[in-house]
Amino acid sequence: MVTTAAECAADNAEEGPPLPNLAIVRRLEAVGFRAWPAASIQYDGSWQIRLTAGHPSKRLNSVNPLDPSDHDDIEIRIERAARRFDSYDRPLVFRQTPLAPKPLEAHLDAHGWRRFDETIVMTGRIDALDIDGGMDHLPLKDVGRYVDASIAVHGRDPALKPGLTEVLSAIRPPSGLFVLEEEATGPLSTALCVHDNDLAGLFELATRQDVRRAGYGRDVIRAALRWARHRGAQTAWLQVESANIPAVALYKGLGFGEVYRYAYRQKPNGGSDD
Template sequence: MGVQHEAQVNLPTIRRFEGAGFRAWPAANVHYDGTWAVRLTAGYPAKRLNSINPLDPGDARNIDLRIDRARPHFEAIGRTVTFRLSPLAAPSIGLFLDKEGWAHLSESIVMRLPLSDSVVDDAMHQIPLKDLGRFVSAAFSVHGYDEALRSGFKDLVGSIKPEAGHFILEQDGQPVATAICVHDGAIAGLFEVATAKGMRGKGFGRRALLSALKWARLRGATVAWLQVEADNAAALGLYRSVGFREIYRYHYRQPGESR
């Protein structure tokens, strides 16, 4: 599952971006079983925040016993035990899960863009929102998120430790696009980039994206990165047109119905 051609020969790069991702989108609780990072977040159900993340290709011992140790932690917060497998995971983990009948879930692509002044020269200069509640309301409107998730989402966004810029674009007083840019040293990560249904294809997403990148560039970021679902053709087209290129992929696994 997934194309990992480049990633297999550049594990330090993957570790760099995996670490940036953990800091930028922090789980409420993290514990380690060997080099497996078990990330859990009772208040928000995203798989990125509720998954086992193997971080060393050499660590594949006692897979079944370690799954059994992790399962009660997931069940305690009403989650299904889930693996997030990047190229840092030992291949034998995926083979074990195949044998046990675990399902393959969504695949995502991690993309990177060298961030130079020329990339953002024409971007609209925008000051990020200071009002977290207003940004959350805009994000829920644009994405169409379930209102039951509002509190957990607000806690998540508010817990980001690196400097985060919250961006929205409005038209006729209504939010039409959003983006979060997390500035972490030389790296700028993009999250929650979206355009409201019915307003897509009009350039709003690109404007929000470039404004966020300009903000990060002015703070010294030299590399931008993001994660996007592999089947999101519209988003991939936008990111590639800006200059983002794939560096690796990851996917999720959960037990089959028989388990």
Template sequence: MATTGVNAILPYGHATPELAIVRRFEAAGFRAWPAAAVHYDGTWLVRLTAGHPAKRLNSVNPLDPGDTANIADRIGRAARRFDAYGRPLTFRVSPLAGPKIAKHLDSEGWSVFSESLVMQLPLENAPVEEALDQIPLKDISRFVGASLKVHGMDQTLRPGLSEIIGAIQPEAGLFALEERGQALATAICVHEGDVAGLFEIATDEASRGQGYGRRIILSALKWARLRGAKLAWLQVEERNEGAVRLYKALGFEEVYRYHYRRPAGAMTV
């Protein structure tokens, strides 16, 4: 299996972390946020989900920098799978993809969008002493309704999001801050062994800047630490400057980055 050195540089100027660390978080992410259908083409992981359009649930994820044979043919096979699901062909390019695939996509004019950070925080350093003891919701339907509201998403996504949450195999804590029946903020904390991943973090647009995001994250981290988690991690788009600032203020540090690619002319929304 080919690897890249810790000081290697990705095509867009970022240092490559140890690939073992990347593999750990990538594998945890796939388990914590499961796609409805999973296929492998060599070590390319193809994830597709008919009920939800999220990019990370509908993407090709190359997992070995050395697996670069027959790139064009394999892209064609992936394209047919995506077409069958009515999804735009999308590659999610992490450090595990290596430079050869990125160079091929560049040569074909594929766009680059949604660069994201994977961040981590040792829970011994998390300021959870100030956190409220919050019991996670047991009612998936109630959580899904709150999550869709604070994200400003269409209610037609309710069945798909419910299916994703119901399929999470590790222990998942569903957190929602509500006031007078109105959702203010939500988060999902997926606890697996000594690792806890945070997903679906959001604050209602009208309630931002009032500390609700910080409160719900710390409650989720406190819950995870009490269950034996030692390390928290999350993913966030670089352009979400407010969220990045909050996570850094809580002590999260960047581990690596990934981005998405689509063929020339394809929408990148």
């Protein structure tokens, strides 16, 4: 019998952080890369090196080790990766998932690389999630309008518009761009839903700061997942920083459960791009 990501999450919902199933981790990592595509992808062994000149997201600008057994020549490979990041004027950042080799983790620890922005990957069976309340909203067809709304809701620099547009335009699986807005006050909440086979990934989830805790985040998630369910998706998944306690509580309240965690690693005193 095959255990799904959603079943793994459900089994551990009341037990704290689960022991990750590496096959499920690999699958969610792969769909995550497709859903949030970097402009440049190179490999050093099984280390995936992702770089994107137009957008500073750490997921788009990080080294992602994908095989726990691939840990030869760690220092040499870190130096090679650093040169690539220098060519993009990006700080060298490792994204450490359960697929990262333990010797690499030990090396980074020994050399004082800081660990930051721990993130929880959560899943839930769509037919078991609480998504039937609220109004239906159709996804936008206008990428530019969505980008403007996302930048406004996140409070980001408008200079990121070309880079975010490039990332969204490069997504190959079917995607839905969702915006809740009011005519008088503008966009309230946004979500990107990427439908990849039986999985529906949620990205760019945000609610404008002055209207948080009013239910808009829940409403946009429900609308996005009803769209994905209509398209045949069976399992929803998302990523949320563990420090974002209100968001974690919202997702748990909808029925999501934790599958695994990852964090970023960077040399001491190095700057980071959020």
